[in-house]
Amino acid sequence: MTGSPRPVRLGPRSLAALSLVSAVGVVAFGWPFLAPPTSRLGAHAQDAPWLFTGLLVLLIAVAAATISESGLGPKAVAMLGVLAATGAALRPIGAGTAGIEPMFFLMVLSGRVLGPGFGFVLGSVTMFASALLTGGVGPWMPFQMLAMGWFTMGAGLLPGPDRLRGRGELALLAAYGCLAAFAYGTVMNLAGWPFMGALASDIAFDAHAAVPVNLARFAAYCLATSLGWDLGRAVCTVVLTLTLGPTLLRALRRATRRAAFETAVTFEGPGTHPVRPHSCADRQTRGEAAHMTHVTYDATP
Template sequence: MHSKLQANNIGLRSSLILLLTTAIGLTAFCWPLLLSADSQLSKTTAPILTALIIPLALLVVFTDLADGMLNSKAVALLGLMASLIAAARLFGTHSFGVEPMWALIIISGRAIGPSFGFSVGSLGMASSALITGGIGPWLPFQMLAAGWIGLLSGLIPFPKGRAEVPLLALFGAFSGIFVGLLLNMWFWPTAIGSDTSISFEQGAPFIQNISRLLAFTMATSLAFDLPRAIITALIISTVGAGMLRALRRAARTAIFVTEVQWQTQTSAKSLS
C-alpha cells in the first residue's frame, strides 16, 4: 500500500496550477531584467501580478482535496505545519539571519510532497505576516520564495536512506543563499540610485544586470544569508531524520484511516 503523498508525486491539475503560479511569480520577480527601457510594464504594474499568488496557493490545496491527494486530516496537518512555520519565524532572529522556519518548510516538502511543500511554505509565510503585522508589498514575494523552496524540496529526487538527510541539509544551505538573492530582486531596482556600480540599469543587457544584482547581494545581504544557510543546514542535520519519519507516518495515517474504517464496516455488514 503506497501513500499518494509521497515526495515527487503531484497531481496533473496541481502541476498546472503550480506552473501558472510560477510563471506569474517569475514575471513579478524578473520583469526589470527581461524588459526594455521603453516597456509599458511599470514599477506600479508589476506588483499587481503578485495579488494572484495567495488565491492560487489556496487553489493548490483545494485541487488536491478534489483529486483525493489530500483529505480533511491531511489538511489539518497542513494547518499545523503552517502554524509551526509561522511560530518559528516569529521567534527567529531576523537581524542575524537566524530563520529556523526554512528548515521546517524543506522537511515538510520533502516528507509529504511538492504541492504540500508549496502550500505550507506560502501559507506559513502569510500566517506569520498576520501574526507580526508584516503585511506589505513584500509579502507576495516572500510567499513565493517560501513556496518554491517547499516545492523544490519535494521535487528533487534525493535518495532515501542515510544519504537523504545530509543531501537535504546541503539543499537547505543552498536555499539560505538563494532566498536572499531572490528576495533582493523585488526591491533592488528601486532600492538605491542609478549612479552606482551595483544599481539596476534600466534597459541594460540581462547579464550586466545579473552581475549588478550579485554585487548588490554580496554588499548588502550576504551577511544575513550565510547565517540563514548555516542554521537551516544544522537544523535539518539535527532533527531532519526524526521529522521526516513523523510527517510521513502522519501523512499515511491521514490518507488511509478513513478508507480502512469504511472497509471494516463493509466487512462487518457482509458477515451479518
C-alpha cells in the same frame, strides 16, 4: 509498505495551476532582465497592488486545486494547519538576528516527507500566516509566499526516500537546504532591487542599461546587502537538519502513515464476506496499523 507516504499528488489540475503561478512568478521576479531597456519599467511600481492581488488569487487557486483533486480529508488539512502554524511561530524567533530562521529547516523536512504538492501549499500558507503574525503584510508578501512555496516544493522533488535513507538522506537534505537558502535570498532580492534606482548607486537597477550590466549590478547588490543574512540562514538550516533531522523525519513519517490520508473506505452489501481488518492488538504487534491502505465495513444487518 516502505518509503515515505506522499499524501498530496500533483494531478492535472494541480500541475496546471502550479505551472501557471510559477510562470507568473518568474515574470514577476525577473522582469528587469526580461524587458528591453527602452521599456517604461518605472511604471511597474504602480502595478504592484494588481500584481499582489493576482498572485494571491493564483496561490489560492493552487491550494484549492491541490486539496480538492487529491481528495484530502480533515486529517491532512489539520496537519497542514499544524505545520503552517509551527513554521509561522518559528519565524519570529530569529528575526533580525543574522539570518537565524529555523522555519526553513522545518519546511525542508516537511516537503521531503509530504511531497512537492503538499510542500508548495505548506510553504505558501506558512509564509502567509507568518506575515499576519509579524505584521509583514505588504506588496512583498505574495513574493515571499511564492518563493517559500518553491523552496518547500523543491525538497519534495529530491530523489525518493525509498532509495536514500539514513545519513545519505540527511546529507542530501542539508545540501539542498544550504543551496535553497541562498537561492531564496537571491530571488527575494529581485523583489526590491529594481525600486532602489533613486539611490543612484553603482549597484542599483538601471532601466536603460543592458542585461549584462544589470546582472553585474545585481550580483554586487546581493554581495553587499544580503550575503551575510543568506549565509546565516544556510548555516542554521544545515545545522538543524543534521542534528534534529532524524527525529523530525521519523515523527513526520509516523504521523503521515497513521493519518492514512488516502485510505479508501468501501462498503459491502448483505451476503458478502467482508475482509475485516486485524484487531488492534494484532496491528500493534505486527506493526501493520501504519501500512493498512483499505478499510472494509460490513453492511450486513
